[in-house]
Amino acid sequence: MLTIENLHKTYHTHTVLHQVTLELPLGQVLAVLGRSGCGKTTLLKTVAGLLVPDAGSINWAGASMEAAPPRNREMVYLSQEPLLFPHLSVFENIAYGLRVRKEAEVQAKVERMLQELELQEHAQKKPAQLSGGQRQRVAFGRAIIFLPRVLLLDEPFASLDAQTRASMQQLFLRLARKYSITALFVTHDVKEALLIGDRFAYMAAGKLRIYTSGEAFMEDPTTGVRDELAFWNSINHKITNLP
Numbered sequence: 001m002l003t004i005e006n007l008h009k010t011y012h013t014h015t016v017l018h019q020v021t022l023e024l025p026l027g028q029v030l031a032v033l034g035r036s037g038c039g040k041t042t043l044l045k046t047v048a049g050l051l052v053p054d055a056g057s058i059n060w061a062g063a064s065m066e067a068a069p070p071r072n073r074e075m076v077y078l079s080q081e082p083l084l085f086p087h088l089s090v091f092e093n094i095a096y097g098l099r100v101r102k103e104a105e106v107q108a109k110v111e112r113m114l115q116e117l118e119l120q121e122h123a124q125k126k127p128a129q130l131s132g133g134q135r136q137r138v139a140f141g142r143a144i145i146f147l148p149r150v151l152l153l154d155e156p157f158a159s160l161d162a163q164t165r166a167s168m169q170q171l172f173l174r175l176a177r178k179y180s181i182t183a184l185f186v187t188h189d190v191k192e193a194l195l196i197g198d199r200f201a202y203m204a205a206g207k208l209r210i211y212t213s214g215e216a217f218m219e220d221p222t223t224g225v226r227d228e229l230a231f232w233n234s235i236n237h238k239i240t241n242l243p
């Protein structure tokens, strides 16, 4: 279980994380919905150890993570623009974490992951020879192949077209189930949050509100789920009443 208590972060006089508290059980995905600038990236980078909080605690299975450097936390941050090694092939990008950890059966593990990601035929290409969606799949594979404790996903599909985005969402759901992935998934897209999350939260001005159920998330007018439903009802009404 990931436990975060009263996480606080200020840039100069601007408070970006305001007493953020959450619990995330193993194998669950918490979808965090929030508008641009609400502090989502700061939250994920602080959990990953890439930013230092002013106060608060981050625990994994009861052990404090604050003193642990990012690589020892095994909490992987994935951004919208996948960061891949440009000079390495797809295969070697995915193999990287395994080689660093001196794990066995690298070849077989990477081949299996390439198959999961449907990237077998691109194994020897360099990142620059791939589409945005394919690069994001490589970044996923590289992150999950060594089974990190927590995946921290920062609007990972925001730059993709609608179809590629939908197929990446399905791929994520399939792999999340298969590998029991524990993840914080931040997005500004309410449909994506509903589709991806096992649990739901809403972030505004550095404050995180956790919902006790999916229904509570959907019923809160600030999340925009109601507006989304009203929009589609009005479109349906318009289309069925066209002359």
Ligand SMILES: Nc1ncnc2c1ncn2[C@@H]1O[C@H](COP(=O)(O)OP(=O)(O)OP(=O)(O)O)[C@@H](O)[C@H]1O
Pocket: 011, 014, 016, 034, 035, 036, 037, 038, 039, 040, 041, 042, 043
């Ligand atoms: N290094 C920094 N120095 C000062 N202010 C910062 C810094 N990084 C972020 N901020 C400010 O903190 C606030 C939250 O930024 P953050 O990147 O966490 O937001 P976000 O919710 O991820 O937004 P977006 O969806 O646009 O990426 C913003 O107002 C931003 O301008």
